[in-house]
Amino acid sequence: DADVTQTPRNRITKTGKRIMLECSQTKGHDRMYWYRQDPGLGLRLIYYSFDVKDINKGEISDGYSVSRQAQAKFSLSLESAIPNQTALYFCATSDSRDRVNTGELFFGEGSRLTVL
Amino acid sequence: TQLLEQSPQFLSIQEGENLTVYCNSSSVFSSLQWYRQEPGEGPVLLVTVVTGGEVKKLKRLTFQFGDARKDSSLHITAAQPGDTGLYLCAGNGWGKLQFGAGTQVVVTP
Numbered sequence: 001d002a003d004v005t006q007t008p009r010n011r012i013t014k015t016g017k018r019i020m021l022e023c024s025q026t027k028g029h030d031r032m033y034w035y036r037q038d039p040g041l042g043l044r045l046i047y048y049s050f051d052v053k054d055i056n057k058g059e060i061s062d063g064y065s066v067s068r069q070a071q072a073k074f075s076l077s078l079e080s081a082i083p084n085q086t087a088l089y090f091c092a093t094s095d096s097r098d099r100v101n102t103g104e105l106f107f108g109e110g111s112r113l114t115v116l
Numbered sequence: 117t118q119l120l121e122q123s124p125q126f127l128s129i130q131e132g133e134n135l136t137v138y139c140n141s142s143s144v145f146s147s148l149q150w151y152r153q154e155p156g157e158g159p160v161l162l163v164t165v166v167t168g169g170e171v172k173k174l175k176r177l178t179f180q181f182g183d184a185r186k187d188s189s190l191h192i193t194a195a196q197p198g199d200t201g202l203y204l205c206a207g208n209g210w211g212k213l214q215f216g217a218g219t220q221v222v223v224t225p
Contacts, residue, residue, distance in 0.1 A: 042120075042217040043206075043215040045213075090159075104161045
């Protein structure tokens, strides 16, 4: 089984619908992240969490919210999806040994979201 | 505006040829990571470089971190079809990891 699991893997929805992407991990890492990937733009950070009570906005958090339900679970919500949120979304984890830098990221397999 | 600029955006070569991918920035990074991503999967870390001027080798892959810690390069010797993928650089600065847009490498037999 994958260390970082994302569900669903693919989702097609309509404008205005609420969508939740879920992520669970078995690596025992404190830090979890949500990124979106768009062609030509690389990976951009949406939200990150250093532990259950520490959640922070990334560079493109508008239109998104997150919930850290437990150390192993981090979900991303789109309250009212719009077409320009069509993208490939990745959850990632890292350990917290380095207080300053982000260490190796372990990614899930991605969730492809299409908003019509 | 991309903090990290990768070039070229796309590279198609024949098996056995060499290639170099560049990652440039005007910012200084405390460390820089290189990832490879294959279709349908998440990126996987190849290497982390930390010291200015550092060179790391991973089989046929050679990674170099610039002296000023602003740029990096990835050189692949005698590329194989298994090297096909999206190569991403990511710089560590101010507690955040910033990714470049990636270089798509295609190696044909």
